[in-house]
Amino acid sequence: MMDGAGAVSGAGEVTKTLEEVLSLPILVVERVRKAVSEAESFKSECVELGRHSEILADMLRTLRQVVRRIASTYERPVRRIVAEVDKALERSLTLARRCRHAGLLRRVVTMTTGSADFRKTITLLEASAGDLRWLLSIYSADDPDGGVSMPPIATTDPILSYVWSCIAFVQMGRSANALADSAMNLANLALDNDRNKKIIIEEEGVPPLITLLKDGPSSESQIAASIALENLAVDVESVDALLRNFAVPAVVHVLSDSPVSLQTRVAHLVSKMASHDQEAQEEFARANAIRPLVSLLSLDVPLDDPKLNTKNPTSIHSVVQINRDLGKNPNLGSFHSDSGSSRGGSIRDYHYNRNKERENEPPEVILELKIACSEALWKLSRMCVSNSRKITETKGLLCLSKIIEREKGELQLNCLMAVMEIAAAAETDADLRRSGFRINSPASKSVVDQLLSLVLHGSSLALQIPAIKAIGSLARTFPARETRVLNPLVIQLSHWNPEVAAEAARALGKFVSPDNFLCVEHSKAIIEFGAVAPLLRLLRPGEKTQLSALILLCHLLANVPNSENLDRTKALTALESAYRSPTIQDSSIRDLIAKAIFNLELYCVGGHPHRHA
Secondary structure: OEOOOEEEEOOOEEEOOHHHHHHHHHHHHHHHHHHHHOOOOOHHHHHHHHHHHHHHHHHHHHHHHHHHHOOOOOOHHHHHHHHHHHHHHHHHHHHHHOOOOOOHHHHHHHHHOOHHHHHHHHHHHHHHHHHHHHHHHHHHOOOOOOOOOOOHHHOOOHHHHHHHHHHHHHHHOOOHHHHHHHHHHHHHHHHHOHHHHHHHHHOOOHHHHHHHHHHOOOHHHHHHHHHHHHHHOOOHHHHHHHHHOOHHHHHHHHHHOOOHHHHHHHHHHHHHHHHHOHHHHHHHHHOOOHHHHHHHHOOOOOOOOOOOOOOOOOOHHHHHHHHHHHOOOHHHHHHHOOOOOHHHHHHHHHHHHHHHHHHOOOHHHHHHHHHHHHHHHHHHHOOOHHHHHHHHHOOHHHHHHHHHHHOOHHHHHHHHHHHHHHHHHHHHOHHHHHHHOOOOOHHHHHHHHHHHHHHHHOOOHHHHHHHHHHHHHOHHHOOOOOHHHHHHHHHHOOOOOHHHHHHHHHHHHHHHOOOOOOHHHHHHHHHHOOOHHHHHHOOOOOOOOHHHHHHHHHHHHHHOOOOOOOOHHHHHHHHHHHHHOOOOOOHHHHHHHHHHHHHHHHOOOOOOOOOOO
16 A cells, blocks of 8 residues: 555556545536636537536535544545546546637638537536545435435446445445444345345455454344345355455454354355355465354253363353454463452353353254354365364264254264265365274264164165265275275165165275275185175176176175186176177276176186186
């Protein structure tokens, strides 16, 4: 920024301050007045030009005084309208100067300048006066509907003036009701169509909404701002606009300590941003949004940890830890050692009252909050190692497992999807596998138990399939002795639904893949559990299960071709048929089949002749 001279933007370009923007047209009016006084032709028309210009000058002076009194002015419509006013005044100045010549030049001017030019210019000046009148009404009104309905500048695009007025009241509103109403108006506009969303973002509606979300005078106005931002966040471009205006710190600030209704809305906003933009996921990771989300999700969830108060999982200690991590006040954690101080007592009382407020909320309100937080954790952890690691570091994994065990419906499904995404992240990151899914950790054991329970007894495909995927993603975390995870997957190879059977085959395929150090041991266990017979039934051409079942069978036969539990003749026939099938065109799959056939032929019983694919 440049003191008094304006702001630097672009490649060295200086943006004029609002004071300069409003002052320059007034100087043009002075020139118009002088040119009118020197006019030798069209004197009456020039006088009319001067009169309309003086009206504009008076309105500009009034607007300048109004703007000076406003602490935070919404500048976008001012700059746009004053630019049009300046064009109209420059046209008036040019026209008046052409009329000050005498003699021959006067006759030339009379021929080239007609009354139509004056009428058109006066029409522009009148339109500019209407625009300034609208600006004054908006900047002086006490409610969003208190101004002129539409300025002349917006006649070709009426929605523009409505967006301007709503944004102006969000930024400069004098009452909590006006702020909430204006923010909800923007939320409804954004919900109508994509063009409205684009206009709101282009007209700089995001910054005041973020400010209102963080520092709004009432939870109603903050909720309205959150809904508006949520309706705007529909793609990467719009989410980037929120990120550029520092939405993430504001969101985490509100999420950490607010009324339940506001926390619920902000959690929905986190889900929306994270689902559309991977950069938003990383921003939330850096701002440590995981901790408050896990803290809210763990309300009334016993985590069986002596360090946590199971009657009140969101204890003062946990809230202080959140604040310390967020960097809000590093000294907040010290009040435990000095509980007798007035500062410590006030903090303790504050968080105690906040927790009491939550306890007094109806169960359905707390359930809605948990559903929103679980969805946010799901979206934040999707394909994001950093957020997945933070969930495992904050007892979030154990919390998700407990909720999967205790709850039903949308909350259970969201937590399961979060576990599935964390497992998928662990599949790609060895450090996360070692730290988050240690075989002896209570959280890891609890998660695996719940996943296996859903694999065997899931009440719907929506639960079974994610549970199977999660087990498959964790394949490299299980030792050879942990065969209990394999039998449930083998059983699902015979499931009536082909999607479940195919997913089970894909999950087992990760246990026996050459990438898995224990692929041979796992292959022996899978064959002993009787996987080959259902696999052969899944190899029918054209079925959804064919490819995943074929890959699994090939790996099994490549790893343990001499197993006594194999019907080698049937397996060999099935593989040769698949190799000849026109549906198998992928060269890597065909090479895999050829290798399995070769290994089988080496151990084929009954003096079967060797055949080579």
